[in-house]
Amino acid sequence: MSVPGFFDEAADSSGRAREHYRTVQEWFDRLTPAQVSGLEEQRNESFRRQGITFTVYGGEEGTERTWPMDLFPRIIDASEWAVLERGLTQRITALNRFLDDIYAGEQAAVHEGIVPRRLITSSSGFEREAMNVSVPLGARCLVAGIDLVRGADGVYRVLEDNLRNPSGISYVIENRAAMTKLLPAVFSDMAVRSVDHYGRSLLRALRSVAPPACGDDPTVAVLTPGIFNSAYFEHAFLARSMGVELVEGRDLVVDDHVVAMRTTQGLERVDVIYRRIDDHFLDPVVFNPHSTLGVPGLMAATRAGTVTIANSVGNGVGDDKAVYAYVPELIRFYLGEEPIIPNADTYLLWEPDQRAEVLERLDELVVKPVAESGGYGIVIGPTATDAELAEAREKIVADPRNWIAQEVVGLSTLPAWAGDHFASRHIDLRPFVLCGEQAEVIPGGLTRVALREGSLIVNSSQGGGSKDTWVLGNPDPAAAPS
Amino acid sequence: MLARHAEDMFWAGRYLERAEDTARMVRATLLSTVAESPAQALHRMHDLTRTLRLEAPAPAEGAQTIAESLTSSPPMLRSQAGLDIDVQAAATRLVCSSAVAGSVVFCIGRARENFRSLRDQIPSELWEEINRFHLQLGHADFPGAMEQDPFRTLDSIRVSCQTLNGVLSTSMARGEAYRFLALGQNLERSLMTCRLIQARYPEMDGSSYDEMALTLRSVSALEAYQRTMHSSPLASDVARFLLLSDAFPRSVLFCLRLSESHVGSMAANGQPPPLRRLGQLRSGLEFADFDEMATDLPTHLRALETGVREAADLVGDHFFRNAEAFTLHSQAVKPGAPS
Numbered sequence: 001m002s003v004p005g006f007f008d009e010a011a012d013s014s015g016r017a018r019e020h021y022r023t024v025q026e027w028f029d030r031l032t033p034a035q036v037s038g039l040e041e042q043r044n045e046s047f048r049r050q051g052i053t054f055t056v057y058g059g060e061e062g063t064e065r066t067w068p069m070d071l072f073p074r075i076i077d078a079s080e081w082a083v084l085e086r087g088l089t090q091r092i093t094a095l096n097r098f099l100d101d102i103y104a105g106e107q108a109a110v111h112e113g114i115v116p117r118r119l120i121t122s123s124s125g126f127e128r129e130a131m132n133v134s135v136p137l138g139a140r141c142l143v144a145g146i147d148l149v150r151g152a153d154g155v156y157r158v159l160e161d162n163l164r165n166p167s168g169i170s171y172v173i174e175n176r177a178a179m180t181k182l183l184p185a186v187f188s189d190m191a192v193r194s195v196d197h198y199g200r201s202l203l204r205a206l207r208s209v210a211p212p213a214c215g216d217d218p219t220v221a222v223l224t225p226g227i228f229n230s231a232y233f234e235h236a237f238l239a240r241s242m243g244v245e246l247v248e249g250r251d252l253v254v255d256d257h258v259v260a261m262r263t264t265q266g267l268e269r270v271d272v273i274y275r276r277i278d279d280h281f282l283d284p285v286v287f288n289p290h291s292t293l294g295v296p297g298l299m300a301a302t303r304a305g306t307v308t309i310a311n312s313v314g315n316g317v318g319d320d321k322a323v324y325a326y327v328p329e330l331i332r333f334y335l336g337e338e339p340i341i342p343n344a345d346t347y348l349l350w351e352p353d354q355r356a357e358v359l360e361r362l363d364e365l366v367v368k369p370v371a372e373s374g375g376y377g378i379v380i381g382p383t384a385t386d387a388e389l390a391e392a393r394e395k396i397v398a399d400p401r402n403w404i405a406q407e408v409v410g411l412s413t414l415p416a417w418a419g420d421h422f423a424s425r426h427i428d429l430r431p432f433v434l435c436g437e438q439a440e441v442i443p444g445g446l447t448r449v450a451l452r453e454g455s456l457i458v459n460s461s462q463g464g465g466s467k468d469t470w471v472l473g474n475p476d477p478a479a480a481p482s
Numbered sequence: 483m484l485a486r487h488a489e490d491m492f493w494a495g496r497y498l499e500r501a502e503d504t505a506r507m508v509r510a511t512l513l514s515t516v517a518e519s520p521a522q523a524l525h526r527m528h529d530l531t532r533t534l535r536l537e538a539p540a541p542a543e544g545a546q547t548i549a550e551s552l553t554s555s556p557p558m559l560r561s562q563a564g565l566d567i568d569v570q571a572a573a574t575r576l577v578c579s580s581a582v583a584g585s586v587v588f589c590i591g592r593a594r595e596n597f598r599s600l601r602d603q604i605p606s607e608l609w610e611e612i613n614r615f616h617l618q619l620g621h622a623d624f625p626g627a628m629e630q631d632p633f634r635t636l637d638s639i640r641v642s643c644q645t646l647n648g649v650l651s652t653s654m655a656r657g658e659a660y661r662f663l664a665l666g667q668n669l670e671r672s673l674m675t676c677r678l679i680q681a682r683y684p685e686m687d688g689s690s691y692d693e694m695a696l697t698l699r700s701v702s703a704l705e706a707y708q709r710t711m712h713s714s715p716l717a718s719d720v721a722r723f724l725l726l727s728d729a730f731p732r733s734v735l736f737c738l739r740l741s742e743s744h745v746g747s748m749a750a751n752g753q754p755p756p757l758r759r760l761g762q763l764r765s766g767l768e769f770a771d772f773d774e775m776a777t778d779l780p781t782h783l784r785a786l787e788t789g790v791r792e793a794a795d796l797v798g799d800h801f802f803r804n805a806e807a808f809t810l811h812s813q814a815v816k817p818g819a820p821s
Contacts (some may be wrong), residue, residue, distance in 0.1 A: 089583060245487075263488075
């Protein structure tokens, strides 16, 4: 069932189920296709009833689809997870140090020549408005989603960092809730680590970055663009699981550098805003003046230190895909450690030598715009048409700073239901890391799967689905990661 | 609680109540038309449309006006369910047409939209139930079911509404969110009962059981009325019961008492305008001399309806728009102000 040339997560080279997949594989082997279809129907019905949907832009405008979750789970054993957990914590710690160094520190990474200055200043994610705005604990990236892939060699690599508004955590939790109901018998045989506590952990992290002056009971709110945003479901989910208000820009006012929300009892002060609005829409006074989603005066209040915005403004410089290439160096520079999880091999197209090589091998590489997320704008050389390659070449030559190229990483595979049988499909993994007083990695994360045969694109906006991700508890408590 | 959320809650409550009441009234009216001539039946549907404060539905292509049908007495055209075809069409419109503001489908759609923006405020069970209900109403077969078996369809709507109310009352904390929802429901309910009395009072002449039964069935009050008022067919007794009953949850007085207590529990201090207005309305009914009221009931009912609508507006001014004045001020904050 494996696809030659790719790492099969569930089976070894001889085709036998790997140790940690054995129980699940046997369980699915016993099901008839009709039984699997029955479970799928049950799942769709449950998602539809709960309104667990996402919006796809383009095509038929704003189509709402139910969330596509494949039944075959992804499983990560305890020792493998312990390594990932340390690697993710290391990476996000270094990135937070870097962001704080750039915006509120001495820019040591630039002065020491680790990162070229022009790379920072030319990044579309770099915000001058955030200069010298300090953030409690230096936790500029409070919630990170780091995309990992596993190549043919079985090594996990970081494909990209999402330090702005990573989404998907609500689906992690809803996937688990659905799976527990659909396959209760499987869970009882395995020690799967819980993900349910995310809301509590997020609230603790958000409260830990409240302005010191606001006392020991800070008020937290989630700021959403509103009901028409594709991730509205998640925004509401997070507010509900934290038990805080879900506000829109029009619910907030800034008066004398203090942010308050309009309540039935008048104005109530807000201390920490978990915003799910992009930087440029946050405050029409300093950013896009036409934005009606934001709050006039919000940046001034942030600068005055009366409110903390999480994630901080300007984090885009940290997940710029050209800066990504320097992250291993940044880890060595700030932490004095070797990176635990390596990068995918990356070419910077503004370097003439690298560009020349890439343009020659364009049909073998993946080309990505540096500031996009969600899989938009990616060109995959081996599967692209000649016209697409020619267009990519033109764009790269016109604006090399805006592009990077990477070797094609063979995404590992797992069985996924293909209508009447299970077939190998490519997957990636987005773990979520919270960085308040200390970093916390939520066990597992969002496994995305390319449901089309042979496809390497896992984004839900582009025909991808998801899988529940199980991290197994360590059977030996003495060896459990601390 | 956020003022915007409170307002959405309040309106969700009004829409839910409106949908349930409309379904009940349509059902009672259809039931009363079964044995009537097409002209009488159509006349009843028009009365109902007026009670619901909706425009009279445009007559179907080629249909006769009421006056024409009264004189020509044509053979009755029957729908699948055996009802007069125009009556059936009007009922289907009041229930199924998303173009009629106030139809059941319209109201449930709006209530769901409101709840959708309140996902963080309401129990998941409530969201799932309204979502299920909405999907049921939006199903392509639904208007067909209404044509084929209107009574069963209307009963299923009532049961869905009652399920929602059950979920509400058993799973929602009695915080502000719940209170605004319940306030919206009770104000809407008092308005609907008030309008029903206005429309039905002149039709009840004291001799017809059917007229009395239609009025009471429209708010599911027939059984309660029979037990407490021993089936008196007098219009004034029916009106007295629907206005002033202490025990019946759809009487105007009962709804106003609940509304007042919800507003009272949310008013931080003193007597804000909506509380005063509701208190005046409630005490006006509580201490009313009904026999004196009965001498000019239409005027009293009109004043009462206006009063309740004013109270609803005052709720909006006091709770939902109390911080509006800050908008202009906040925009004066300049960028880069000193820290």
